[in-house]
Amino acid sequence: MEGRITRSAAAKEAAQLAAATAASIQNASPSGTQNTAMPLKRKTKRNTTVAEPDINELPHNLGRASVPAANDTPGPLSVTTDQVKETKPLVTKGKIDVIKDELQDTVDKATTTLAKIQGGRLKSNNPYGLTPGFSPFPDWLHPTRQECEEVNRLLSSVHGEVIAPATIPEPSLTVTGCGEVPSVLDALIRTLLSGATTGNNSAMAFQGLVQKFGILQDGIGKGSVDWDAVRQAPVKDIFEAIKSGGLAEMKSKRIKEILNMVYEENMQRRDAFLKAKKEGTAEPPGANNETELQKQIEIDRANEHVLSLNHIHSLSNDAAMLELVKYPGIGPKTAACVILFCLQRPCFAVDTHIFRITKWLGWIPSEKVDEVKAFSHLEVRIPDHLKYSLHQLFIRHGKSCPRCRAITGENSEGWEEGCVIDHLVKRTGKRKGAFESAPKAKNKRKSRGKENDDESE
Template structure:
């Protein structure tokens, strides 16, 4: 049987007869389309590689630079707060355009402070370690959920509901003993009486004190020491608060009637409380309770504007009355922060001196908020009781051999504490010690307000160490 003749075989025979050579059978149409697609894709790939050759070399660089600002936190200025140096400047234009929310400035400042200090995490961990050890030694300390009613026997350092009452009580407590400040407060109660209702109920009627003369206030508190300076400060504070209350009253009325912008913090104040504030001002009741409406930073800035009020007093009011995290630095806290090396031991050229104000600035940024209350209390207690960390002790003092629970973390200053200079000689005596030896120590304590508060001999909790 003859083979079947097809169109393809007939065409092949025809091409052979005509002398044409056929190297291979023609490809199928589908194969042609597939080959074209592959060729097209390969062509596009070659073209793409040629087009993106330069960007591909730059891309890794851009990817490396982009995360840098996030690690260094948003930029809000070249200088860090609290005298902690300069913030590293990012090298991308996008990072320079980042702006911080004004309400978050303090949080950003704290983050920036941690970034600027390579050992910030170590310091934070050490804070927790010190708190754990001292709590085991002296008892666990937690901030109270509510503020106690005012005492007429003990002045305290601001542990009362009324902000004005807290401020003046803390001012009375500065640069003297607890016993002396309590005597001064009792003199005010006896002379001017107690408020029976409204703001500050159960404590001194501060409006009556405002209406009295400075000599009358002096006579009332003279048993507490520093009466001249403190009576002037108290009178000036009360007059300033009265004027501020009247100004706020007028601004609140204008806001209510004309719908204009009210005084500071009024945006956080309900209408009912605004009306109450107006009624208080019109009835002559003076108050600083509107500071509750402000941020911690604004409240602190307002407090330190009053005469005789420094960072320590303002910090105590924030911590104990307004119940905001703040690391108040008294004499014991100052001494122990130096022993723990939480602040620079030596002053660098162009930097402010190492004192309680700069210690507050450093520790306010470095001590975690949840530790500010317990560490403040524990360091004071430890500074009073530890046979090695008390101010008036030395290697020859009684109970020195008992040791200290944080011995492995501290380096005490002074020859009496066992410190030896690099040359092997005893550490030099401080100016304070030299002044005390010459009989000038009392004069240092009796300086006015801020200077006395800044000296190492101030505070209700600490003077007993020196007397």
């Protein structure tokens, strides 16, 4: 995998490129965050009796957004606020603005120069052709930091300010959401269920799994569906459990395949830990970022057949992305949602609404771009501290704005209400003010058989 250019290293690498012609650039991926866990209780209890679901249609399927009260403080993804708490400003506001502009220019030049050295091709060993740390459009210098700040401000004025939660809420048994739960495996399956359907349907599908297979009442997996019971069940039983959620035939097969893969990987990691203790051999990936307690918990989970992907907390963002997209039916959007909502790391998931609006804003090229390339580009260009809020705001706006919905035009209902970002967008499509959206992209994805995690319009 190519070395990642982060914003903190871009200035240094740009200087190296200017001083030494075609010097090779390497920059280590950021170390992964450690997750904390409590010791495993050996016995787990199943309970198949749950309260009658109170299922309500969500404004979107991509996790919950927090609207702050007057005394609220931003969560861990609000980088700028945390930095203010930790350090005192050393320069005036005017100088900070100059520095930001200069840093943005440096990142632009460094990215462009690197692409030229490599002949404009950034090869990556993954099924979706992702280019971690690099934009597939190095000459496309939008969005700038200022553009991101302006759109975030304008959309917040209409839809409310969005702040990442400081803690992840306890998992709901009636709402799937898109990964805003403590368990990585839960987040992955919940997100898979929410793909290409409504929030109501995905919630019913998840409720079907709860009713059919029960949940773990204590131990490491407390609050999670008994995923090992799901793994051992025939595909037809999984299908029956989730059939109310849509696309059940395909999703039931993928859930079964994913859980079988997770089981095998859990066993392999357990064996690697035990062998490392006994013979001093290499530990599995991410182990260097885990405590001895966390390693022992992995071993105990595997021994008790409590399926888990929580070791992904110990991986860098890039490694976590590549780890997640290897599972059947899990594409960059689903993986990015898990990273953003469950791992609580900055990551800019791109769905159909975000793809449409960012194209209208000119943040991505209008030609030869799909959602995967858009993700790779926007992940580099959008500042980390705005990824959570812009992700949520674009989805809210894309579903509610009469002028920015999937298919709209001057004769559409509510068009006269206007749009807060109207002066910034250039709407394109088959007819004036219209945009051809989901169907073709979805059909193409289905025919590839790679991923079907688009949300409903």
